[in-house]
Amino acid sequence: MAQAINQALHQAMGADDRVVLLGEDVGRTGGVFRVTDGLQEAYGEARVVDTPVAESGIVGAAFGMAVAGLRPVVEIQFMGFTYPAYDQIVSHVGRIRNRSRHRFTAPMVIRFPYGGGIGAAEHHSESTEALYAHTPGVKVAVASGPRVAKGLLLAAIEDPDPVIVMEPIRLYRAIREEVPDGPTIVPLGVAEVVRPGSDVTVVAYGSMLRESLRAAEVLEGAGVSAEVIDLRTVSPLDADTVIASVERTGRAVVVAEGHRTAGMTAEIAALIGERALYSLLAPVERVSGLDTVVPLKRAEQYYVPDAARIAAAAARTMEA
Amino acid sequence: MQPLQILHPDGTLAAAPPVGRDEARRLFAAMVHARVYDRKATAMQKQGRLATYAPFEGQEAAQIGSAAALRPDDWMVATYRDAAAMWMQGYLWEDLLLGRIGDERGGSPPEGVPVLPPSITVGAHMLHAVGLGWAERLRGEDRIAITYFGDGATSEGDFHEAMNFAAVFTVPVVFLCQNNQYAISMPVSRQTASATIAQKADAYGMPGVLVDGNDVFAVLAATAEAVARARAGEGPTLIEALTYRTGPHTTADDPGRYRSGDEAAAWRERDPIDRLRAHLRAEGAWDEAWEQGILDEAAAAIEAAVARAEALEVWHPREIVDGMYAEPTAPLLRQRDALLRDLGES
């Protein structure tokens, strides 16, 4: 997946001079996960900028660049280090279009690795996309594999509004997949039915897509046909695709790696309650992280949802 | 560090002025005009026609003098208290008023005016000027950016990040700090133990300049030099303009609770408009009728701006979601429709 993202950045920078990259260690070493490898050699130090260690500074300066007409793509090293920049995002990046009624805009991308699964150090396994989905004026896309990662990033760079692109850490090197060579876009705000099914809808995104697909395999063995949806964008959320599926299957399992309370599973379950309650044959099941900080390596597996928990949740909906 | 001074408080010259007589008269007229606006806005707030307003009386030289050093296409990122500087750079009084009336359309200056809507958060906006100036340099343009902020803002982390980025990347940006001695109720001694704010520039590797902020010539000269450095690719400058807000922090505040009347009275003696008037009068470049003419013209222009701002119709609730993205998203459209249903508008 790292390679697919790298290819997207190459294509975007090659096609459009306005695209500049900023981040800590993105140039000379190509970033913590080598996602930006080779870009500084190709496009120079002016366009691929190794910045000081200052997340608010990076996002705040990139915001100014975007207002001036560039298309900055910012890398933050880990989601847990985006918080120093949160003020810039919530107070300025997501607001300028509205507070100037379209006179000034900030088309920019903020991308970063997120999530657990590799037993990383404290602060390196965050999955707090609900914070950003809750933030008006920005869009939030979450990559679930190489093809989607590339397509979402290209769409984000082209988008007239600021977009946050989250990349599951554990997928950078884990997934191999055919990726179209050309600049193929995955539209923002459009979910994908990745695996059709008829008994239960499993709504997932990002790191949880692969777990959900594994769960669907297990369920198939047990005679349960699961439909798996990759949301791809958590804000704006493609509720129509979710609702249409739940209306057909009558059952829903909603999966997210982030914390439970006021998290993405709560939002999606509420949407199903509002719009598809009378189609439901069983209560909506939620599978998510806990309202704890993400445990360190030795206990991480109790926190991060996996295929077994998803399959068990789906089985419960079948019993109702 | 001694502040740069060209006009003594009594209006006599300490050094040669940076501009000729016509330009000096233009600066005077602009300062008077701005004060008329400030007093009008304060009065309107008392009448309940504006939300809280942050008056800038006493700071006209710092704002007008610095903005006069800019080219019309230079970027400006300023705060809630910097209406005079923003107006000098092309922002309209009526748009500034609209913001205080509580209408987002006040955040949209005329097309081509390179001034961002005033920042309400303290500190974050300095970085935006860094990004704007940096973008111009990357494109090979010679536009620069200026950012205005108060002494309180220098305590924010973003002040450090902005100064640091600007210096590390030789960004064409001017940091203009109006040290008006207070951040709401707290004196500058509670913001920093440093003898001056200007000297902080040293640690970032950029020039820091201390000026008498009530001396419009000194502010203009210092800013012109900083702008020239930036335009020539020599990077950022920090300017600390020593000034005083003679009014309250905002119309919601009572300065009597935290500062003495004597202190305020002493600063009134250093009023920037009185100072330039004394100089112009000594030069034979001022008379009462001329100033009255400026006052009348300003009053008429500002009344017209008030009328335009107040005449603008409240937008239809249908438009409430329109500003968030280039196109409203599907969730926003559903929320809008639910609102319209609740309002019986459908």
Ligand SMILES: Cc1ncc(C[n+]2csc(CCOP(=O)(O)OP(=O)(O)O)c2C)c(N)n1
């Ligand atoms: C981030 C942030 N914190 C607090 C406030 C509330 N606040 C508004 S103005 C102000 C004081 C700012 O003082 P200074 O920077 O010296 O500017 P001045 O108001 O004196 O022009 C404060 C604390 C705010 N607007 N933003």
